[in-house]
Amino acid sequence: MKTLASLLCSFSWQELRHHPWRNAAAMVSVMLGVALAFSVHLINASALDEFAQAVRSVGGQPDLELRAGAGLTGGVDEVLLARMIHHSDVAVASPVLELSTYALLPQPNATAAPADQPQRVLLRIMGVDPLQVAQLSPDLLPLPDTSANRLDIFAPATVFLNAAARSRLTGNTLQLQRGMQVAAVQVAGSVRASGAPLAVMDIAAVQDFFDLDNRITRVDLRLRAGVDRAAFVRSLQANADWPAQARLVEPGDALTRMSTLSRAYRVNLTVLALVALFTGGFLVFSVLALSVSRRAPQLALLGVLGLTSTQRLQLVLLEALVLGLVGSVLGIALGGGLAALALRLLGGDLGGGFFSGAAPALQWSWPAALAFAALGVLAALVGAWWPARWAQGLPPAQTLKGLGTAQVNHNHGVLALALLLAGGMMALLPPVAGIPLAAYVSVGLILVGGIAGLPWLVGVVLDRIAPQVAYRALPLLAVERARRVRGSAAVAVSGVVAALSLAVALTVMVASFRHSVTQWLDSVLPADLYVRTxxxxxxxxxxxxxxxxxxxxxxxxxxxxxxxxxxxxxxxxxxxxxxxxxxxxxxxxxxxxxxxxxxxxxxxxxxxxxxxxxxxxxxxxxxxxxxxxxxxxxxxxxxxxxxxxxxxxxxxxxxxxxxxxxxxxxxxxxxxxxxxxxxxxxxxxxxxEPGVDVNALEHALRDLANRQAGTPGGNAARLMEFGSAREIRATSLRIFDRSFAVTYWLQAVAIGIGLFGVAASFSAQVLARRKEFGLLVHLGLTRRQVLRVVAAEGLAWTSLGALAGVGLGLSVAVVLVHVVNPQSFHWTMELTVPVLRLLALAAAVVAAGTLSAWLAGRAAAGRDAVLAVKEDW
Incomplete structure (x- = not known):
């Protein structure tokens, strides 16, 4: 048994070693798929972890939070606060007031125009009770500077900044926005809370500073030891005088809402990142199917010598396992590097805007690394399953006589039709927990069904082309060979069909979304000038x-x-x-x-x-x-x-x-x-009015703001932002393009892997036909004519692959546009087909396939091609 295992490993190693470029195509596709998916996971997990730490730091660890249910601006009634303070089951009741405003950065150049001044910084304001906050949220406890008075924690217009605010806002005085007024506050110390820029004040000082009467955002509750939390909530809600709008919630609901807010974006990014891994599975299928077909006599000889059909299956799966393992290990390493680089350059945003401004540290996860590596190995094994079954089913005696080979040209029309129908039915199902899982399965079934029907498509098209070239020797030779080995043709182009179809689908989806957003902007921006604060x-x-x-x-x-x-x-x-x-x-x-x-x-x-x-x-x-x-x-x-x-x-x-x-x-x-x-x-x-100078009107509005603030030439003018409809439209589309930058990269990687795969597949097939080329040269064809035949075959196969890829891509795009996007993001759009871009993608595939077939033909149809025929003499 040990000798047999060694033989299998040796045979697989020789196959991998002697055909590095062909196997590299499958390995690289698995590596990139794992790297992209793992890096997206690490970036999103790191951003969420950073946000969670900030939420816990600011929110503390209360047992319950009392919030108003009418809306975020409603606030908690002070009567309820007093009721919680005096409740026998409540040990601590700490009121909190949350809001955000802007702090003005110092002006380095007092003579600069207002439009050239430094921008404002969004500053979160937390009003707390300094006597209670330490028991529930110690990170919000004000820590006065050594030069400050300890009673400054109760002083009006006095703030304590966290590290992020300290790094952005220097000096001992801050200018805070209050409506269209600018008011000064003193910086008296710091707080340990992490996250975005934050200022902590006494809650009464916040209410007075922003003229908020007695508003309270929430009340943090710590129950007495031994009190059952659920029973406490039920007892309060059972009272007839308990307001229906008052909510007692578990702490950390902000984290839950943020996770929900970004979940669809994160899931869709991960699914798109797995596109490359999906393509890699097809490339493994293509490479190993061609390998089995080429090695059929060797596998048959091993069968005659005692290798069972199950062991032949294990041999092919072993090669796929090696490809998957090496590709996955390299992918995990590359993914970690990509994630670290993206977090350093882009923060945790990735264009989505959910974690804007955060620059979290990389949170490495070995379970996640092992899970994505396992996905890579699984993709390789799934791609190798059918080639392994073909190797298992080889009849040894007939194959050695040249009468039996790894047949991959079975008619799977019924299976293809069933998969396509199943994909269409899955697209009609509702989302699961807000995630379009059925739609993702639908996309997979449509792709697999379409690729399974490739032999039928090759046969239908070439059967109609053959009569048109019946009296032209070289085109007839190319068409007839592609027609007779349609199964091999389908295998060769399956990887590129998968890559091209997904690239087409993403192109159509992004183009449809961008076109719909452009039309929407034209509709919602009818005015000449927009002003906001x-x-x-x-x-x-x-x-x-x-x-x-x-x-x-x-x-x-x-x-x-x-x-x-x-x-x-x-x-x-x-x-x-x-x-x-x-x-x-x-x-x-x-x-x-x-x-x-x-x-x-x-x-x-x-x-x-x-x-x-x-x-x-x-x-x-x-x-x-x-x-x-x-x-x-x-x-x-x-x-x-x-x-x-x-x-x-x-x-x-x-x-x-x-x-x-x-x-x-x-x-x-x-x-x-x-x-x-x-x-x-x-x-x-x-x-x-017609002919009005926009810049002059902007200056007039700034002067008006300064006059009403009582500070002519002061800071009130810096509290406004202006934009014309054209500028807002351009900025919005720029943000849109940034949001989809990752999608563009994933699309480029998918099509790149597909082109690399088709080149490797054609190279393998052409190099395996040296005997055939030797016979053609022996019969009188020149080397140039043989190359023309090979190039014509490559043109025929890749043209059919491009046709199938575009058709499947459009079908998948319909699911993405009309099912995935509405279920994920809850908006609809019109389907827009960018014809020129799709033609360019298809042309690139056809050109790459034809060129790679011609280049491989040059190597296989060399001067010694005739000598290859001697093997059969």
Whole structure:
């Protein structure tokens, strides 16, 4: 048994050693597939780990968190805080107030124009009770500097910064934005909390500084020893006087929401990274199938000498195992290096924007490394299974006589049709836990089914071409050979068909998305100039325009019309990320202000019409023609006076929003202001009079901001950002391209592997036909004519492969565009086919295949080709 194992290993080693380039194609494909998938996993895991550490650092370790359920701006009633403080089962109740604003960086050049000044820094503000915070969130405990007074932790307008804020904001004084005002605060010390820039203040100081009355975001609770957490929650909720909007939640729900927010992006990136590994499996199949076909006499001889059919199967699988192991080990090493480099250069963002600004350290995971290495080995073994079965089924005696070979030209038409139908059915299934798992399986079945049907496609096409070249010797010779060995042709091009189809699918998906985003931007950017002061959703309540500024701006010379917009975060479901409530004038035809997909429906009397994005329909069941009770609860909490009759919000339409993945609600600004009493504005859309100088109007708005702040020539002008429709459109498309940069790289790698594989496959096939070329030369064909035949075969095979790849790619693109994207990101788009780019991809495949066949033919049809015939004399 030991001798037999040694023989198998020796035979496999000789095969791998004597054909390094052919086997390198399969090995490199496995390596790149494992490297890309593992690097994407490491980057996302490192970013999530960094975010989790920051959440734990800021949130501490309470037993429960008391939050308001009406919305993120509602806050916790002080009556509930007092109730928790005096509850017999509560040991500690620590109130927390969270918000974000901007800190202005110092101006290095006082004479520079406002547009040239340093940008603001988004700063998270945490208001805490210094006497209680150490027991629940020790990382938020203010640590005064040696020169500061210990009582500064209670002082107004005094902050304590974490390390990230200290590195960005120097000096002992900070300029913080408060509406369109700039107010100074003193830096008195530090906190140990990690994460993004953070400032900690006394909670009463925050309420006074930002004029927030008695608002509290949450209350952290530590229960007394022995108190059952679940029983405590049930006892409170069972009380008749417990508010329905008050929520007692487990700590760390922010981490859960962030994980949910980025999950679809991370899963789709990982699946796309596995594209190369999927292609690698087909290349292993192609390489080993050709190897088995070429070595059929040797395998048959081993069978005659006593090697069983099972041992021949094990021999081929052993070669695949070696390819998979070496490729996976190299892939893990390469993936770790790529992840470390990406984290250093790009942070944990990868273009998605979910972890923007974070630069986490690489979090190596041996279980993940072993799992992705196992995936690489599994891909190689799966790709080798059918070639191994062909080797197992070789009839030794007939094969030695040249009557039996590894037949790969069986008609799998029925199997191909069944796989394609199964793929179509899987595409109709709903997502699982928000992930389009069935759609991914559908893509795999379509690809495998299409490749299984390649022999049938080769036969159908070449059967119709053959009569057209019946009287031309060289083309007839090329077509007839490709026609008679259609199974070998299918094997040779299977890898490139897989790579090309996936490249085509990704190209069509990205082009469709980009085209839809471009049209959407044209629809939602009708004004000439846009002005905003809050560039991040967390700062909407601290960075805003007041009504006096809006009215004065509307009276400026050159302003034809002005449309204000108020944005507010809203949390209808605590288990999902927040949605954005947009309030702006919705007068006139809605088609000119909202890109509606469904509606508008007539609004019933006495109700208020709202328009939801597609994500609201998928995630919150907000369907047209129904009402949204959670929004009624939100406005009841915001109202200055408790309303006896809640307002009913009628969903009158659905609109397309590509900028917010988890939902948007649009309503008329007048209704929002009447119900909430909130007259603040975050964005201004301005239509200009003909011939007005945009730069002059920007300077006028900056001067207006300084005058109203009481500081002519001061810092208030630096609190605004301007952009024309053209500039915003260009910036948005630039962000889009950055978000899909990883997709472009994955697409390039997949098609590169496919081209490398087709070159290796044709080289192997042509080099194995030296006897055939010797016979052709012996019969009178010149070397140039033999090369023309070989090139014609390569052209025929790769043309059919390109045709199949484009067809399969378009089928997969339909699933990606109409199933995967809506199920993952909750928005729809129109299918756009970039014909020129697809033709260029197909032409590259055909050219590479033809050139590689010609180059391999030159080596096989050399001067000694005739001597190869002597082996049969």
């Amino acid at each position: 809050a560039t991040h959703t967390s700062a909407l309540d601290a960075a805003y325009f007041d009504p006096a500024f809006v009215q004065a701006a509307q009276r400026l010379p050159g302003v034809q019309r002005l449309s204000p917009q108020r944005n507010q975060q809203f949390l209808p479901d605590p288990n999902l990320p927040a949605v954005v409530l947009i309030a702006r004038p919705l007068t006139g035809p809605l088609s000119s202000s909202l890109p509606l997909t469904v509606g508008p429906l007539p609004i019933p009397p006495g109700q208020i019409g709202i328009y939801v994005s597609e994500a609201m329909v998928d995630l919150h069941g907000a369907r047209p023609g129904t009402t949204l009770p959670s929004l009624s609860d939100h406005f009841r909490a915001l109202a200055l006076v408790e309303s006896t009759q809640p307002t009913t919000f009628f969903i009158a339409g659905v609109w397309r929003d590509y900028s917010r993945q988890f939902g948007t609600i649009a309503m008329d600004l007048a209704d929002f202001q009447r119900l909430s009493g909130d007259n603040r504005v975050n964005d201004l859309a301005i239509w200009l």
